[in-house]
Amino acid sequence: DIQMTQSPSTLSASIGDRVIITCRASQSISGWLAWYQQKPGKAPKLLISQASSLESGVTSRFSGSGSGTEFALTINSLQPDDFATYYCQQYSSYYTFGGGTKVEIK
Amino acid sequence: EDQLVQSGGGLVEPGGSLRLSCVASGFIMGSYGVNWVRQAPGKGLEWVSYISGSSSYMYYADSVRGRFTISRDNPKNSVYLQMNSLRVGDTAVYYCARSTGYSSGYYHFDNWGQGTLVTVSS
Numbered sequence: 742d743i744q745m746t747q748s749p750s751t752l753s754a755s756i757g758d759r760v761i762i763t764c765r766a767s768q769s770i771s772g773w774l775a776w777y778q779q780k781p782g783k784a785p786k787l788l789i790s791q792a793s794s795l796e797s798g799v800t801s802r803f804s805g806s807g808s809g810t811e812f813a814l815t816i817n818s819l820q821p822d823d824f825a826t827y828y829c830q831q832y833s834s835y836y837t838f839g840g841g842t843k844v845e846i847k
Numbered sequence: 848e849d850q851l852v853q854s855g856g857g858l859v860e861p862g863g864s865l866r867l868s869c870v871a872s873g874f875i876m877g878s879y880g881v882n883w884v885r886q887a888p889g890k891g892l893e894w895v896s897y898i899s900g901s902s903s904y905m906y907y908a909d910s911v912r913g914r915f916t917i918s919r920d921n922p923k924n925s926v927y928l929q930m931n932s933l934r935v936g937d938t939a940v941y942y943c944a945r946s947t948g949y950s951s952g953y954y955h956f957d958n959w960g961q962g963t964l965v966t967v968s969s
Contacts, residue, residue: 775955777892784942784959785884785892796957828892832953835906836882836894 743767743831747839753847758819762842764812764829773833776805776814779841780825788827789814819844849873849958851943856963859933863967867928869943869960877901877921880946882956883928885939885965895941898926900949911937933967940964 744767754760764774772792777785787796789805792812802817816823824846829839855867869881883895896917897906905917916929926943940962948954 773953777956779892784962785944785956786959787955787957790947790955790957830892830955832955835908835953836897838892838894841891 743770743834743837745829745831745837745839747827747829747842749842750840751843751845753845754819755847756819756821760816760819760844762814762816762827762829762844764807764814764839766810766812766831766833769809770831770833772808773831774805774807774812775830775832776803777828777830778823778825779828785828816844849945851945851958851960853941853943853960853963856941856965858966858968860969861933861935861967863933864929864931865933865965866930867941867943867963867965869926869928871924871945875921876919876924876926878949880904880948880950880954881917881919881926882944882946883915883917884942884944884956884959885937886942886962887936887939890939893939896928897946899951904951930965933965935967938965938967 746765774792776789779785793805826843850872880899882897898917914932919926942962943960944956945958946954
């Protein structure tokens with residue numbers, strides 16, 4: 742099974758900050774990685790697929806990068822609506838989610 | 848607008864059964880694979896099961912294989928998750944999620960239902 746390790750688990754940031762969340766796969770997944778945003782009591786929302794492809798309608802302040810085993814989600818100029826929990830997901834072989842990163846207000 | 852609407856959650860005793868439903872509106876469910884994903888209280892996301900558009904392929908997580916059965920009724924635009932031999936550890940919010948693919952292989956999830964809570968407790 743492919744394991745996904747996200748870091749940090751919690752991130753405190755201020756409005757306007759640039760934040761980076763990383764995700765590491767236990768083996769190469771090529772570019773088969775998605776990022777989701779989840780707010781309390783809500784379903785996850787797809788942000789990025791294939792490591793760096795921004796979903797239609799998602800602000801360009803979000804960007805994804807990486808391939809193989811190392812990936813990152815970058816949020817530029819953090820806005821109030823961005824405070825949420827973010828999950829990476831590999832879909833190279835079955836499906837595995839990372840443990841999540843909660844972005845909190847500093 | 849493409850939507851997935853879920854129903855069927857609730858409280859059940861250990862060893863009991865429950866069936867979850869996921870109905871599509873705004874699109875033809877039969878054109879997509881569909882997954883079930885669960886989230887235990889205060890925890891992260893765990894993929895549970897997948898069914899392809901034609902029901903030719905079905906995959907299960909090890910944690911539910913042999914106890915849960917995924918199925919679909921395309922004329923009714925619906926996907927189901929039959930959960931048997933439920934355990935306390937199955938307590939979670941269950942989400943259905945549309946796959947961006949139709950057949951075998953693996954795809955990301957682009958549309959999610961609102962979630963339904965399943966509580967397994969005596």
